[in-house]
Amino acid sequence: MIAVLLRMAEKTHIPLRSAKQEDFAAxxxxxxxxxxxxxxxxxxDHFAPRVKSFMMRKGASTEVAEDLVQETMIAVWSKAALYAxxxxxxxxxxxxxxxxxxxxxxxxxxxxYFTDLEDFDAPSDDVPGDExxxxxxxxxxxxxxxxxxxxxxxxxxxxxxxEDVPQSMIAERLNLPLGTVKSRMRLAYRRMRKLLEVVN
Amino acid sequence: MTIVHHLDDATILSYAAGTLGEALSVxxxxxISMCAECRTAVRKAEALGGEILDDLEAxxxxxARRAATLASLDxxxxxxxxxxxxxxxxxxxxxxxxxxxxxxxxxxxxxxxAVYELPLSKGAKGSLKLLSIASGMTMLEHGHGGEELTLVxxxxxxxxxxxxxxxxxADLDEETExxxxxxxxxxxxxxxxxxxPSHYKTLLGRLxxxxxxx
Numbered sequence: 001m002i003a004v005l006l007r008m009a010e011k012t013h014i015p016l017r018s019a020k021q022e023d024f025a026a027x028x029x030x031x032x033x034x035x036x037x038x039x040x041x042x043x044x045d046h047f048a049p050r051v052k053s054f055m056m057r058k059g060a061s062t063e064v065a066e067d068l069v070q071e072t073m074i075a076v077w078s079k080a081a082l083y084a085x086x087x088x089x090x091x092x093x094x095x096x097x098x099x100x101x102x103x104x105x106x107x108x109x110x111x112x113y114f115t116d117l118e119d120f121d122a123p124s125d126d127v128p129g130d131e132x133x134x135x136x137x138x139x140x141x142x143x144x145x146x147x148x149x150x151x152x153x154x155x156x157x158x159x160x161x162x163e164d165v166p167q168s169m170i171a172e173r174l175n176l177p178l179g180t181v182k183s184r185m186r187l188a189y190r191r192m193r194k195l196l197e198v199v200n
Numbered sequence: 201m202t203i204v205h206h207l208d209d210a211t212i213l214s215y216a217a218g219t220l221g222e223a224l225s226v227x228x229x230x231x232i233s234m235c236a237e238c239r240t241a242v243r244k245a246e247a248l249g250g251e252i253l254d255d256l257e258a259x260x261x262x263x264a265r266r267a268a269t270l271a272s273l274d275x276x277x278x279x280x281x282x283x284x285x286x287x288x289x290x291x292x293x294x295x296x297x298x299x300x301x302x303x304x305x306x307x308x309x310x311x312x313x314a315v316y317e318l319p320l321s322k323g324a325k326g327s328l329k330l331l332s333i334a335s336g337m338t339m340l341e342h343g344h345g346g347e348e349l350t351l352v353x354x355x356x357x358x359x360x361x362x363x364x365x366x367x368x369x370a371d372l373d374e375e376t377e378x379x380x381x382x383x384x385x386x387x388x389x390x391x392x393x394x395x396x397p398s399h400y401k402t403l404l405g406r407l408x409x410x411x412x413x414x
Contacts, residue, residue, distance in 0.1 A: 021254070040270075044266065044269065050256045050259075052261060053258065053259045074273070077276050088243060088247050090250075092243075095250040096249070102218065108321065110222060113226045113291040116233070117290060143251050146252070160213065161248070166219045167210065168347070186209040189213050192248060
């Protein structure tokens with residue numbers, strides 16, 4: 001694991017303003033290891049405006065959305081050591097933090113079941129370094145795969161992920177039986193998985 | 201432990217997206233804690249969420265908020281991973297506050313059937329229960345509204361779909377009607393979550409129907 005961290009940290013001599021996905025993973029490691037404020041500010045400037053859109057799409061006011069952005073980004077700072085690059089991209093990890101806060105605050109349910117499973121997410125030694133790097137590249141392929149699936153499937157996915165609409169409500173909105181929405185979801189997901197396998 | 205029955209892909213997606221309700225999500229999380237295959241599937245679905253987040257338009261953050269966030273970093277506590285070792289799936293262990301099945305105050309609902317209600321937050325719909333069903337019992341034929349999950353924790357049952365033992369989850373579609381039989385020898389303990397509006401036709405409803413006349 002340490003070898004991976006060092007290799008990723010070595011890649012961080014990059015112009016801070018043009019960071020890409022792999023670079024955000026390295027920046028998170030710099031936050032985790034060195035409490036690096038400049039690295040954090042770069043992460044903030046990229047992700048905070050997107051997390052704000054994410055919260056507002058669910059109906060949060062500007063003020064509430066910014067509160068949730070602040071909470072999300074402070075969690076990124078304080079939990080950075082729990083980020084495991086071999087598990088996926090920085091954007092994936094930040095998405096899970098924002099998702100959980102949205103469940104807790106905007107839907108007033110508890111997302112504690114996600115945190116209960118966090119020890120499975122903790123950095124481990126069982127992933128060889130090369131595979132760890134491959135994983136973080138795999139995530140940059142998700143974008144390509146997403147662009148390749150049919151638009152109606154992509155729309156369903158975005159409704160689910162961004163607007164926090166349960167499948168039963170999507171069914172109502174599109175005037176489709178729940179079973180149809182579910183099978184379209186399955187198709188979209190399997191398509192994504194297959195595209196990712198081809199890429200690798 | 202070999203898990204045969206997994207979460208449906210549609211359930212994995214809505215779990216990872218965070219749109220699955222709390223009751224169903226706790227049952228899904230308990231299965232995921234026991235199932236490496238579904239953990240991988242969730243990870244992929246979360247990667248999709250990360251990509252969709254990254255693709256969102258940027259909405260400018262006020263300069264004051266940015267400054268306030270950066271200024272508050274010194275006060276933020278650094279989180280450490282907490283590793284709990286238990287046979288009980290972690291989300292269930294938390295909800296039971298560490299108690300074992302034998303220590304719970306089960307409510308007898310019918311001969312051979314006991315129920316233990318688990319707490320959900322105020323905003324949550326539906327219900328989450330532990331069911332204890334005596335060995336040898338046969339449940340009435342029932343369908344699924346697509347809004348319920350049953351995870352086996354102890355013992356086993358069999359039906360036309362197959363055998364469900366520890367770690368297996370029944371995430372069945374609306375068309376599947378079945379009448380499970382609890383295997384002889386051991387009481388079957390299941391975690392049961394539903395968000396269906398009425399219990400009629402659900403597993404629990406059909407289980408109690410002859411006794412409650414619902």
